[in-house]
Amino acid sequence: MAGLIVAKQTVAVDLGGIRLPHPVVAASGCVGTGRDIPSLVDVHRLGGVVTKSLTFAPNRGGPTPRAAESASGLITATGLQNPGVESFVAEDLPRLVKANVPLFASVTGTTVEEYIRVAGALHRQPGIVALEVYLSAPDDERGGEPFYARPERIAEVVGGVSRLSTIPVFVKLPPLLPDLVEVARQCIRLGAQGLTLIDAAPGLAVDADRLRSELAAPVGGLSGPAIKPIALAAVYRVANVLPRVPIMGVGGIRTGEDAVEFLLAGAWAVQVGTAILVDPAAPVEIARGIVAYLREKGIASPADLRGRLRVREAAPEAPA
Amino acid sequence: MKRVRAEVLNARRVGAYHSITIVAPDVAERVRPGQFLSIGMPGERAFLLRRQFSIHQASRRGGWAGTLEFIVDPRGAGTSWLAEVKAHQFLDVIGPLGTAFAYPRKLNACLLIAEGHGAAPIYFLGQELRTRGKRVDMILGAETQDHVFKPIEGKRLSQTISIVTDDGSLGDQGDVLDVLPSVLERTGAQVVYAAARRPTLRAIADACLERQIPAQMAVEERMACGTGMCFTCTVPVIRKDGSGFDHLRACVDGPVFNPARILWDRWMGDEPRVSATPPEGFPVVRTWPG
Numbered sequence: 001m002a003g004l005i006v007a008k009q010t011v012a013v014d015l016g017g018i019r020l021p022h023p024v025v026a027a028s029g030c031v032g033t034g035r036d037i038p039s040l041v042d043v044h045r046l047g048g049v050v051t052k053s054l055t056f057a058p059n060r061g062g063p064t065p066r067a068a069e070s071a072s073g074l075i076t077a078t079g080l081q082n083p084g085v086e087s088f089v090a091e092d093l094p095r096l097v098k099a100n101v102p103l104f105a106s107v108t109g110t111t112v113e114e115y116i117r118v119a120g121a122l123h124r125q126p127g128i129v130a131l132e133v134y135l136s137a138p139d140d141e142r143g144g145e146p147f148y149a150r151p152e153r154i155a156e157v158v159g160g161v162s163r164l165s166t167i168p169v170f171v172k173l174p175p176l177l178p179d180l181v182e183v184a185r186q187c188i189r190l191g192a193q194g195l196t197l198i199d200a201a202p203g204l205a206v207d208a209d210r211l212r213s214e215l216a217a218p219v220g221g222l223s224g225p226a227i228k229p230i231a232l233a234a235v236y237r238v239a240n241v242l243p244r245v246p247i248m249g250v251g252g253i254r255t256g257e258d259a260v261e262f263l264l265a266g267a268w269a270v271q272v273g274t275a276i277l278v279d280p281a282a283p284v285e286i287a288r289g290i291v292a293y294l295r296e297k298g299i300a301s302p303a304d305l306r307g308r309l310r311v312r313e314a315a316p317e318a319p320a
Numbered sequence: 321m322k323r324v325r326a327e328v329l330n331a332r333r334v335g336a337y338h339s340i341t342i343v344a345p346d347v348a349e350r351v352r353p354g355q356f357l358s359i360g361m362p363g364e365r366a367f368l369l370r371r372q373f374s375i376h377q378a379s380r381r382g383g384w385a386g387t388l389e390f391i392v393d394p395r396g397a398g399t400s401w402l403a404e405v406k407a408h409q410f411l412d413v414i415g416p417l418g419t420a421f422a423y424p425r426k427l428n429a430c431l432l433i434a435e436g437h438g439a440a441p442i443y444f445l446g447q448e449l450r451t452r453g454k455r456v457d458m459i460l461g462a463e464t465q466d467h468v469f470k471p472i473e474g475k476r477l478s479q480t481i482s483i484v485t486d487d488g489s490l491g492d493q494g495d496v497l498d499v500l501p502s503v504l505e506r507t508g509a510q511v512v513y514a515a516a517r518r519p520t521l522r523a524i525a526d527a528c529l530e531r532q533i534p535a536q537m538a539v540e541e542r543m544a545c546g547t548g549m550c551f552t553c554t555v556p557v558i559r560k561d562g563s564g565f566d567h568l569r570a571c572v573d574g575p576v577f578n579p580a581r582i583l584w585d586r587w588m589g590d591e592p593r594v595s596a597t598p599p600e601g602f603p604v605v606r607t608w609p610g
Binding site for chain 2: 029
């Protein structure tokens with residue numbers, strides 16, 4: 001579909017060969033699986049959609065409570081509920097493809113082998129432009145710790161998926177890795193072509209009245225405005241070291257201005273998650289907000305904003 | 321579902337609750353008892369998630385045509401904000417959402433059970449059942465007198481009504497489950513509808529299964545979005561053929577469920593008495609007779 005063109009501005013972006021009509025993409029897990037996205041979300045006007053994270057077999061997810069509101073945020077732990085790759089391809093993918101919007105398929109699993117099988121089932125599907133590797137799933141072969149907890153497991157997953165895939169692979173990284181920049185570099189060395197920064201931050205909600213955790217999990221992922229500064233810092237630090245790697249920035253974006261902040265920090269595009277749950281029209285509004293900002297500042301395109309954040313001279317990278 | 325910017329016509333206290341009436345003709349036209357609305361919160365606050373409310377009344381004809389009324393129980397940040405809303409303010413409303421209660425075709429004696437603000441959708445249901453010539457009996461339970469929702473309305477709709485409060489300030493002292501067996505017996509209830517706290521719903525479900533009485537329940541589960549996108553509001557429900565269970569979204573496949581198919585142990589966080597999917601499958605339970 002044609003990008004939004006307003007006066008002299010165009011908001012189409014190129015993510016290393018993947019063309020998005022505008023830089024606002026729906027984040028994984030926030031528009032369902034695809035077969036029943038509410039009509040209030042205008043899917044064909046999105047810049048892209050990242051699917052719910054898919055495992056090979058259907059996964060019914062974990063027990064409730066799965067969500068707790070937190071100050072300016074949301075903590076969730078759905079536990080990988082998804083219909084499985086076969087059902088996704090049969091029921092969800094056709095509807096997503098019909099919307100004619102770039103699709104990123106989120107790949108996950110509980111073993112390295114499963115990641116590779118899921119990637120194998122998706123990379124040749126028409127309509128899917130890239131894979132996004134989700135690393136916060138529990139690693140069955142390492143006692144259920146998340147895959148991101150061990151650099152060698154990240155390497156096995158990212159290397160395996162990247163070697164197999166004929167389409168670009170983006171890796172979604174969580175925020176609080178002690179050596180985020182090095183892990184990001186390693187992912188690119190292993191064949192990933194892009195990065196999604198960041199995944200939700202580990203968060204715990206406590207019900208003091210009943211002396212128990214609010215979520216069944218009990219630790220979930222914190223998303224929303226509360227993590228925006230953390231996400232911005234992650235984008236900034238990685239983009240500085242890897243300026244030629246496409247980065248999708250995500251974490252607490254609610255307005256066009258929030259999105260611009262990520263572009264200035266070094267993102268090539270942004271994803272919006274929690275904001276869609278709150279306001280199904282958010283992604284389109286955010287795209288409009290970016291256009292308004294570009295017009296106001298007399299800037300031609302989002303790419304012209306990228307990494308243009310001005311910082312004080314000669315500041316060495318802050319210690320992690 | 322539709323999304324509308326709805327003007328508040330009326331906002332007033334009703335006992336411990338707040339009743340809000342909004343103008344929303346597109347939504348009011350379609351809504352049925354059991355369904356709910358998702359209301360957006362103000363933009364610049366630390367509480368950002370939409371809040372969901374069962375619909376209490378929908379006016380489709382006459383002077384108040386196109387209005388919806390819902391009840392707010394102000395216990396947290398979002399509900400407290402809503403309790404302060406005034407006439408002529410506007411609310412960001414999505415609805416109608418979710419599944420509705422089904423009306424029985426042949427069965428006649430309906431027992432409606434509500435705790436606290438659960439009475440709001442239950443009264444809506446009661447009106448529709450009465451319009452269809454069904455017999456309606458009620459049990460209303462609440463902490464205290466102020467938390468019994470519109471008791472006069474309940475009396476008006478029912479052939480018989482039992483009101484129970486924890487402190488005995490209205491009706492008898494006790495809770496719904498204390499009077500349930502005798503009411504089931506006395507009224508000859510053929511169908512049960514309930515909106516109550518989870519442990520109460522579970523006990524009602526057991527009582528209905530024991531007596532082979534078909535039932536429908538409006539459940540409450542935390543919803544981060546209310547519109548089917550986030551998969552946080554799921555309920556474990558046995559498949560119709562007993563071949564296993566699924567986590568169904570209470571906002572899309574509910575909030576009205578057949579309690580005979582809910583896996584209560586799992587949903588309540590108890591150690592499940594039955595393994596994930598027993599080799600022989602789950603017992604096939606009678607679905608809604610219609």
